[in-house]
């Protein structure tokens with residue numbers, strides 16, 4: 001009974017190892033990593049355009065302030081022009097020239113401001129377009145993430161069930177046998193405990209010496225022996 005249980009524990013351990021490997025190497029993981037890389041590079045391009053938009057918008061605000069300052073100055077000059085404070089023709093002429101110059105300057109700044117506004121608007125539209133173009137990719141990322149978490153959940157449930165089964169079997173195996181199994185497992189893996197097929201240890205390619213075969217054949221059934229060639233645990 002004890003040896004049969006040990007064989008069952010071994011097959012559970014094999015299954016647990018396979019499940020853990022499958023969990024670690026789910027094909028969606030690579031696909032998701034690729035999708036994230038692609039998304040990051042698209043985001044970088046979006047951020048670059050968005051930064052240009054911010055720059056254009058702040059240039060627009062700066063030009064707006066500048067135009068206002070010039071307009072205020074022209075208004076103050078006009079006030080002076082009509083206030084009667086300025087007397088001589090020459091001064092009046094100079095003031096008029098100054099006002100004309102300021103108005104020209106204001107117009108030129110306002111042209112630049114309009115240009116900056118149009119640039120900011122075009123860049124904003126471009127950002128929106130680029131973000132919309134990421135929709136499919138974002139969807140793919142969502143789907144892959146969900147598939148991974150579902151697969152993980154599924155594998156974890158199987159692992160828990162197997163671990164419970166294993167725990168239930170452990171008390172039915174002698175502690176020294178189990179300890180030996182655990183000790184040899186890193187070396188022999190899924191074939192740490194093997195059956196004796198009547199002629200040989202099924203775990204290794206070596207031929208057992210005939211004396212050894214004889215000995216095993218005559219050993220009591222259900223006893224634990226060791227392969228003299230490889231050292232595996234052999235269930236007779």
Ligand SMILES: [Zn+2]
Pocket residue numbers: 201202203204206227228229230231232
């Ligand atoms: Zn062997």
